[in-house]
Amino acid sequence: MFTFPPELIKEPIIYNLGRQFEVVPNIRRADVSENKGWVVLELEGEEKEIERGIAWVMAKGVRVDPVVGDIVEG
Amino acid sequence: MSYATSLRCRKCGREYSLKPLSLCDFCLSPVDVIYDYKSMAAAVSRDKITRGPRTMWRYGDMLPVEGEPVDIGSGLTPLLKADNLGWEIGLDQLYIKNDCVNPTYSFKDRPVSVAVTKAQEFGFGVVACASTGNLAASVAAHAAKVDIKAYVFVPSNVESSKLIGIAIYDPVLVTVDGSYDDVNRVCAAVSQKYEWGFININLRPYYAEGSKTLGYEVAEQLGWHAPDCVVAPAASGLLFTRIWKGLEELSMLGLIEPVNTHMYLTQAAGSSPIVNAFKAGSLHVHPVVPDTIARSIAIGNPADGNYALRVARQSGGGACAVTDEESIAGMKLLARTEGIFAEVAGGVVIAGLKKLAASGTIERNQRTVAFITGAGPRTQETVSDIVRPIVIQASLESFEEALGARV
Numbered sequence: 001m002f003t004f005p006p007e008l009i010k011e012p013i014i015y016n017l018g019r020q021f022e023v024v025p026n027i028r029r030a031d032v033s034e035n036k037g038w039v040v041l042e043l044e045g046e047e048k049e050i051e052r053g054i055a056w057v058m059a060k061g062v063r064v065d066p067v068v069g070d071i072v073e074g
Numbered sequence: 075m076s077y078a079t080s081l082r083c084r085k086c087g088r089e090y091s092l093k094p095l096s097l098c099d100f101c102l103s104p105v106d107v108i109y110d111y112k113s114m115a116a117a118v119s120r121d122k123i124t125r126g127p128r129t130m131w132r133y134g135d136m137l138p139v140e141g142e143p144v145d146i147g148s149g150l151t152p153l154l155k156a157d158n159l160g161w162e163i164g165l166d167q168l169y170i171k172n173d174c175v176n177p178t179y180s181f182k183d184r185p186v187s188v189a190v191t192k193a194q195e196f197g198f199g200v201v202a203c204a205s206t207g208n209l210a211a212s213v214a215a216h217a218a219k220v221d222i223k224a225y226v227f228v229p230s231n232v233e234s235s236k237l238i239g240i241a242i243y244d245p246v247l248v249t250v251d252g253s254y255d256d257v258n259r260v261c262a263a264v265s266q267k268y269e270w271g272f273i274n275i276n277l278r279p280y281y282a283e284g285s286k287t288l289g290y291e292v293a294e295q296l297g298w299h300a301p302d303c304v305v306a307p308a309a310s311g312l313l314f315t316r317i318w319k320g321l322e323e324l325s326m327l328g329l330i331e332p333v334n335t336h337m338y339l340t341q342a343a344g345s346s347p348i349v350n351a352f353k354a355g356s357l358h359v360h361p362v363v364p365d366t367i368a369r370s371i372a373i374g375n376p377a378d379g380n381y382a383l384r385v386a387r388q389s390g391g392g393a394c395a396v397t398d399e400e401s402i403a404g405m406k407l408l409a410r411t412e413g414i415f416a417e418v419a420g421g422v423v424i425a426g427l428k429k430l431a432a433s434g435t436i437e438r439n440q441r442t443v444a445f446i447t448g449a450g451p452r453t454q455e456t457v458s459d460i461v462r463p464i465v466i467q468a469s470l471e472s473f474e475e476a477l478g479a480r481v
Binding site: 001003028029031036038040042047066068070071072073074 | 096258275361448
């Protein structure tokens, strides 16, 4: 799940992720408003390339979480 | 026998057979176990339950397992009338559900008992989990009981005292260097690569059901009545939603009257994404980076957050966050008034309960149950400052000199 802060709402980050890296984003659910947005998506590609892509997205300021939620429990 | 019929996606309603599954293949939302309640209702009765085992498995007909459960004696924990604490905070009908006294000292034994039973049914030779303490101990203990391998992943900064409480059951204990998010990501990758029974991933729909027994038990212990108010901690939100589901199911099965329980969830202020959403009137729980000493409930991206939020709203309940200082004070208050040493998460519940009572949100005469879900010794370093002994020499004179008129 990607969570976008307000300053990144206008940036085509998912489009650029698909162009700059060998990954195919496949959006399943999303809710984006002018203030904040979240997108649940699947990324297809080589594991290394997905990792590079996620690192780039995170460096842009997007929060990236596993869609299953936090796995580490108490 | 089980009355479970299928798994169903909470978002899009798509159905799946009863198999290991973490999320709906289509919309990547959580899936829930669906039951044939008509047949279940014909099979269960108050009398049958009362005559059942003195563990959570007295409710076996209402859980999604087929054969003999993996049972280390979990559940049917005390529900104590807490008059001393109630007097201090202004509640006349306060009860404490003390789930500290489960075999591995937390409520996790309930969901793990169901999950490991399902792991056996599905033929998994390995079970696994990622945890900062309670879940890991419970998974390792249940795996030991049935002699299957357990892999437990623990962040490397977890206190060594907690590791002992896990390692004693002889799992494969893996400590992971890196941030909390790093540990999450590596465990997600491991779960995708290896065909293991990952307790809170591909066994999660079944794991979740074990926590319903907390709701069942409280109603049975109150003479087959639902409480007016519930105050419980929320981490992933699963426990909170399952207490509610347990009460609702009892009502649906005709074992209790229609439920009118107000559900209040409590979180530590340093990790309170569900409370934030409740207060903001939002429908979506936005993840946060946890920063609290209440580590057993420090989940920044709660898998069931949206559903816990819905239960709090629909039940006419609420959500309350407390600081770490308030949580420690809550731990001490519970121990001082009721003789129960809870972990920090229990302090979060008591501190939240105190706020809710002080504000009049929970009224003095409402029958209220506070859920204490883990025992104190696992987090005792958080209150190490309380040890201030009076030091004397081995003589009566020294004793009387030190204490003097205080005796």
